[in-house]
Amino acid sequence: MTDLKPKTAPGAATGPDVKHMKWWGWGVEGVAFHHEDKPNFAPFVKKMVGVDLWADAVTGAPSFDDLDIPASHLTEPVASALATIVGEGNVVSGDLERVVHTYGKSIRDLFRIRGGVFPRVPDVVVYPATESEVAKIVAAAVEHDLVLIPFGGGSNIAGSLEPMAQEQRTVVSLDMGRLDRVLDIDEDAGLARIQAGAQGPDIEEQLNAKGWTLGHFPDSFTHSTLGGWVATRSSGMQSDKFGDIADITRGLRVVRPEGVVVLRPLPSTSTGPSLREMILGSEGRLGIITEVTAQVHRIPEKREILAYFFPTWEAGLRAMQAIAESDATPSVTRVSNSFETEMSLATSKESKGISALLNQGVQKFMQLKGWDLSKICLSFIGYEGSSEHVDRNEKLVSKIVKKHGGFGVGKGPGVLYDQKKFDTPYLRDFFMDHGGAADVSETAAPWSKLLPLYNEVYAAAGRAFEKIGVQGLLMAHLSHSYHSGACLYFTFAFEHGDDALGQYDVVKKAIQDAFIQEGGTLSHHHGVGLEHAPWLADDVSAAGAGLVQTLFDATDSQRIFNPGKVTGH
Amino acid sequence: MTDLKPKTAPGAATGPDVKHMKWWGWGVEGVAFHHEDKPNFAPFVKKMVGVDLWADAVTGAPSFDDLDIPASHLTEPVASALATIVGEGNVVSGDLERVVHTYGKSIRDLFRIRGGVFPRVPDVVVYPATESEVAKIVAAAVEHDLVLIPFGGGSNIAGSLEPMAQEQRTVVSLDMGRLDRVLDIDEDAGLARIQAGAQGPDIEEQLNAKGWTLGHFPDSFTHSTLGGWVATRSSGMQSDKFGDIADITRGLRVVRPEGVVVLRPLPSTSTGPSLREMILGSEGRLGIITEVTAQVHRIPEKREILAYFFPTWEAGLRAMQAIAESDATPSVTRVSNSFETEMSLATSKESKGISALLNQGVQKFMQLKGWDLSKICLSFIGYEGSSEHVDRNEKLVSKIVKKHGGFGVGKGPGVLYDQKKFDTPYLRDFFMDHGGAADVSETAAPWSKLLPLYNEVYAAAGRAFEKIGVQGLLMAHLSHSYHSGACLYFTFAFEHGDDALGQYDVVKKAIQDAFIQEGGTLSHHHGVGLEHAPWLADDVSAAGAGLVQTLFDATDSQRIFNPGKVTGH
The missing domain is CATH 3.30.465.10 (Uridine Diphospho-n-acetylenolpyruvylglucosamine Reductase; domain 3)
Structure with missing residues (x-):
């Protein structure tokens, strides 16, 4: 991360003191990913997706002035009704505020923002400070036939925040930021x-x-x-x-x-x-x-994240399953496949972290064990609780890791992982600056179905990359374990052409279809929104999707509450 | 338990080979509770509720012939439609079958059965063998405007199985007993x-x-x-x-x-x-x-239930909370209050179990520790897993028990508890035979609210007993622990007068009201049915109960599916 000059829009937000991310990308203004101190990163990206990071950025943050923002439909009676409830300073209909509240941060959102594509922008942003104000806003919505879209941090990547393109009524983005205690x-x-x-x-x-x-x-x-x-x-x-x-x-x-x-x-x-x-x-x-x-x-007495290596993805996966079935109760179980492991090594600084750890000695040790270095998988297991509990669990896990052919490499990388775990989304913006498209798809499935699902996702993504004519990269990790299964998290990236979102749709659809076909859910923790709504009936059956739609229709016949999301209708 | 002569109705059920409980009470025909080999039981009952068990039983199983069963409304077209689906032998409209499927086994159900009170009996019992048959029955219900009430084992005690009294349409009890694999x-x-x-x-x-x-x-x-x-x-x-x-x-x-x-x-x-x-x-x-x-x-390698004694209810409760907060992961955490502990001691045979265990030596030990023997509380903690896991957890729990002033008394009582844990409902039938009324109410609440809730339930039940002029007994145990709270399970008993159910209603309402008032739910695991429907809005708020009603109305506008249950409408 490095500090950059703010690329903020001209004129600050006029609303109350509520934190928002960059209007055009992830995170805090002035913070961005950079690769210059990670010598292995550019070669990795070049090899995997053919993008040259040393070349000049092909795009960058757009200029807010260049955007063509549809005018607000806010009428005086509605503005005045809302101002009566929350106070004038908390009813904001300026363009910047409205753009900030139009999208989340999915790849579809970011491409549309960078491309100035705004089929429908909220007409006004309202900041209630109390539940009673929220209740009055809801009553106003009933009276004035408004659409209410609740807005939290704006990090959604499933299309849950945007107004429906064809919406004719006044759309209110209900920013909950003042209810923060x-x-x-x-x-x-x-x-x-x-x-x-x-x-x-x-x-x-x-x-x-x-x-x-x-x-x-x-x-x-x-x-x-x-x-x-x-x-x-x-x-x-x-x-x-x-x-x-x-x-x-x-x-x-x-x-x-x-x-x-x-x-x-x-x-x-x-x-x-x-x-x-x-x-x-x-x-x-x-x-x-x-x-x-x-x-x-x-807050636990002790908290540790240890790193381990496995010789293959299957060995890592089976080890996570064995841990879930054992008496051990770790707080984190995570294993990356070989591509994501290579990426982790490539994003480390030479002097620190995983790449320092995978030194000549360790590599020699792996080779002595007969490992194929191109297949190694990095795993993080977390432990929390009393000191005795942590120690005992580390021992239980260590045995299981060994049994599955892996070995531990200590605390160092875990500390670094822990510090940097929230930084990944910045990387996507940086990659976009260089002509890349990247997003994620995650699912959960029973243990028995994880490997076939994983294989089919790779096959399907491979076919999709071929179809759109790109050298794509697909990486995966297991991120959450349960008694009967786990979450698999996939990240895909490619150098896009003119129709970036059209290409994205082909890859995304291939992966989601594979999830469903192989017994996985449409998403483990990103929600449904508009992005995953096409797979709702596949996930919960047509009769199930019908029940959900009936619930929404019956409880909100006026279609006030974020209409269209989850079911697409 | 002892084998008795079957009190079955004349003429066996004509339906398929599906197990049912006694039509007039709990469990298997020919099995009943008896107290003759438990010398402390009759004195306990005499002391607590004034009932003399050595006196002749005042009532007993009713004679089926004396019952006045409303005729079935089943019409020929409906009977024939159902028979086409499941075969003639699986469509039964005989009185015994219909009575078996009218009620569950709550005190309200049993008093009504014994009293021959049948406001509405299902018109027919149908036994599908496949999902496809169920689907056809549902289609027939749509076509013929039938009411479908699914029936499992008939053990429900929340009034979820009975037809609504005013129901004019044909009521089908859908017995799922053939779908048993x-x-x-x-x-x-x-x-x-x-x-x-x-x-x-x-x-x-x-x-x-x-x-x-x-x-x-x-x-x-x-x-x-x-x-x-x-x-x-x-x-x-x-x-x-x-x-x-x-x-x-x-x-x-x-x-x-x-x-x-x-x-x-x-x-x-x-x-x-x-x-x-x-x-x-x-x-x-x-x-x-x-x-x-x-x-x-x-199936775990090792499974054990250990017994412990605590000096007071509060000490027992706090110990369960401490276990829930600790690194220990037992399979069962249960502690009875002093009344229920006395009852457990009284239902043991002299030669075995808890009462043998609470011998002179143990009593002396308690007295030396300064315990008031009338306040002691019995606890069972269960452990399952690898031998090492069980041993470790027993040690962790042992420390917590000691810290809360309790001590362990080994495996013997746990083995007995484990064998007899499903027998309690027989006791109620026996008690009813002797003029007693008994039932249960259970709730769950945050740890912080359990003691105030417990105290208020005792106060409210005391006022209710006084109001109906009886010497009532109220017993309690904690039966399920969670991170943020636990389930408290109350059993109440009294010698009823002519209006047994009227008296029951007074006590039941007092206890349920106390649950709600003190932050507990209407029931932790018995469901809502009709019995708890009056507290639904108290539990989930009026707006919440309205949402549930809207869901039911919108998804079943024809009111085919067990109408009236959960919401009362």
Whole structure:
């Protein structure tokens, strides 16, 4: 990461003091990826996708002035109704604010932003500060026939934030950023009441100050919110210990036209169908989530991430399965395939991290063991708890790793991984600057289906790359383990031609189709939105997708709440 | 337990070979509770509720001939349509079959059966053998405007099985008993496809034969089905290790008019709102569950249940909480309050079990420690896994128990508890024979709220007992632990007067109101049905209950699927 000159749009946002990412890309203004101190990176990219990073960037951040932003449809009565509720300073209809709230950060979003493609932009951004204000906004939406799209950190990559292109009504982006507080920690029960608009770092800072952690660390952590995690059924890197957000979420408050749905925090209940699990993953279609009561944990005495190498992907995968079946209870189980391992080595600085670790001695050791160095797979296993618990688990895992032909290489790389784990999205913007297209697709499937699924995804992506005439790169890792299966996370990249999004669609579709065909879900933790809606019926059957649509239609006949998302209708 | 002469109705059931409980009470014909070999039991009952068990039974099993069963409304076209689907022998409209399928086994059900109160009896019982037959029955229900009530083992105690009293249409009880097979075990993923009508023992027998277990053991285990567990969000005694049925259930097949909802087995997914968790707890209102793909586990190398004593209820409760917060991962955490402990001691035979264990030596030890013997609380903690895992966990728990003032008394009582754990419901029938009324209410709440809730339940039940003029007994135990809270299970008993159910209603309402008032849920694992429907809006808020009602109305506008359950409408 390096500091760059801000490429911000002319004129700062006029809204309240709520953090937003760059309007044109991931993360904080002035921070970007650079490769000059990573000598192996440019050769890796050249070899894998044919892009020359030493050549000048072919594109870069666009100039806001060049954009042609459709005018806001906001009418005076609506503006005035909203201002009465939240105050004039919290109703913003300037172009920059509206563009910031048009998209998330998927490759489709970024290409459209860079290309100035805005079929529909929200007409206004509103910043409520209380649940009562949210309730009044919902009432105003009923009265004035508005569309409400809740907006958290804007990190969504499933198309859950954009207005439907054909929407004729006034579209309000409901920015939850002012609802950012941890309201209360029940230290006896390990439960914290947290406002939906609180971003990851805000939450951890407020909890850590009292000795607690939420333990939810998705890749988007630094720029995503609790409400967004709930709305999209997010999962964090330490889910093996802390659970997915669906497990972490115990209580909820959701504003609807007829009142607030209040789900009190309960460890378990037989009151079904589960409203908690209806709101989870609802992406704004069932109402506005204002507050979550979440399980929290005392900050552990000890926390370590150890690195291991395996001779092959299959060995690594089987080791993760064996760990899931064992008495060991690690917090993180992750193994990268050989391509992603090579990428990890290539993104390390010479003097530090994995690449320093994979020195002559280690390489010689691998060769002595008969390993093919082009096939080695890097794994990270995390441990949290009492010192004794961590030590015991490291021993249990060490035995399993050995049994599967792997070996441990200590703490060094894990520390580095831990520090840099949220930086990957910056890399995509950098790659785009050089004519590259990259995105991710992840799934979950039973252990028995993971290898066939993995193989079919590679075959399908290979055919797709060939079809669009590119040298594509596909990398994968296993990132979350469960009793009966795991999440596989794929990253694909290629040098795009004129129709970048058309090419992306071919590759994305090939991968998603392979997920479904091989028994995986459409997404493990990125949600459905518009991007994955075409696979909804494949995932939950036509009758199941029909049930979801009926639920949305019946509970929101006026189509106020983020219409179109999840089901596409 | 002892074998008694069968009190069966004249004429055996004419339906297929599907196991049913006694038509008038719990369990198998010919098995009943008796107290003659438990010398402390009658004095305990006399002291606690004033009932003299040595007096002759005041009631007993009713005579089927004395019952006035409303005639079946089954018409020839419907009978013939159903017979075409499942075959004539699987369409039964005899009185005995219809009575067996009218109620579950709640106190309300048993008093009504014994009193010959049948406001509405199903008109016919149908036994499909395949999902395709279920689909045809659903189509017939649409065509002929029938009501379908799925029936598993008939153990429900929340009123989920009975037809609504005012129902004018033909009511079909859909007995799933012929769908009783484990279809497939995916030994790589630890997933088993099991038909919804399979009862607990059938499932374990089929799984055990291949080295696997489902690990789901509710009190009703011997007479309840997988489909019933899913439909009511059941929880088993070993949920601390295996999870509630909501965790165990990974895939589902549910027949609806527009097709089969097929949820493929997935370890996790971000496809929301969760259809899996909508079907869980839906009590037949969203369709007919035909198949469940469930997590299964290899039969553990070692399994032990150890007994412990605590000086007070609060000490026991805090110890369970400390265990839940610790690195220990037991399979069962259970502690009884002093009343239930006294009851456990009183139901032991002199020569065996807890009462033999609480011998002079142990009592002296307790007295030396300054314990008040009237306040001691018995606890069972279960352990499963590798021998090393069990030993380690026993040590971890032992430390926590000591820290909370308790001590262990070994394996003996646990073995006995394990053998007899499914027998308790027989005791209620026996108690009813002697003029007693008894039932249960259970809840779950955050750890911070458990003691205040417990105290308020005692206060409320005390006021209720006073109001109805009885000497009531209330007992409690903690039965399932979670990160943020636990389940408290209350049993109440009293000698009833002429209006037994009126008296029951007063006590039941007092306890349920206290649950809600103190932050507990309406039921932890018994479901909602009709019995708990009055507390639905209190539990999930009016807006939440409205959402559930809207879901049911919109997805079943013809009101075919078990109308009235969960919401009361």
